[in-house]
Amino acid sequence: xxxxxxxxxxxxxxxxxxxxxxxxxxxxxxxxxxxxxxxxxxxxxxxxxxxxxxxxxxxxxxxxxxxxxxxxxxxxxxxxxxxxxxxxxxxxxxxxxxxxxxxxxxxxxxxxxxxxxxxxxxxxxxxxxxxxxxxxxxxxxxxxxxxxxxxxxxxxxxxxxxxxxxxxxxxxxxxxxxxxxxxxxxxxxxxxxxxxxxxxxxx
Numbered sequence: 001x002x003x004x005x006x007x008x009x010x011x012x013x014x015x016x017x018x019x020x021x022x023x024x025x026x027x028x029x030x031x032x033x034x035x036x037x038x039x040x041x042x043x044x045x046x047x048x049x050x051x052x053x054x055x056x057x058x059x060x061x062x063x064x065x066x067x068x069x070x071x072x073x074x075x076x077x078x079x080x081x082x083x084x085x086x087x088x089x090x091x092x093x094x095x096x097x098x099x100x101x102x103x104x105x106x107x108x109x110x111x112x113x114x115x116x117x118x119x120x121x122x123x124x125x126x127x128x129x130x131x132x133x134x135x136x137x138x139x140x141x142x143x144x145x146x147x148x149x150x151x152x153x154x155x156x157x158x159x160x161x162x163x164x165x166x167x168x169x170x171x172x173x174x175x176x177x178x179x180x181x182x183x184x185x186x187x188x189x190x191x192x193x194x195x196x197x198x199x200x201x202x203x
Contacts, residue, residue: 053071105147112196
């Protein structure tokens, strides 16, 4: 079984903000898998579980079918680990079975970067997941949101909505993130890194 966690904050006031790009990517994956239709249906179709909203089923891959759970923690970003730990404990998953999707201030808007583990890079969601799991060795998919403008604190910037030009760059990036998650489910994190990190660098 694979667990894909999109990071973000619950509440209507956070919809479309930079910190919630992980939620958007999970929404798109659910649509690609045929589990939901239009935008906004994840919240209606998912069940409340593991301190979050969860949806699970079989993903049809070239290699066969894989049981997958999509999870949006409802704990707010700084306590994301609570939700992740609950799901992993219940299903007895290992860190290698986890993929976390999140925003990244250090990457240009729309740029993807997949890693098998490593530093949180100052991201509070990753910090909390590392704290509860006791390791930073779990796959993560970062989606660039640009660095904040001068004199704008990062904590304020991530809670603001994307600008129009940023949104143009993000729509195809979210599509690529879905392809990256599908590759990870089917072939593993190294294959996903090789397929997507290299192509992103060429852009």
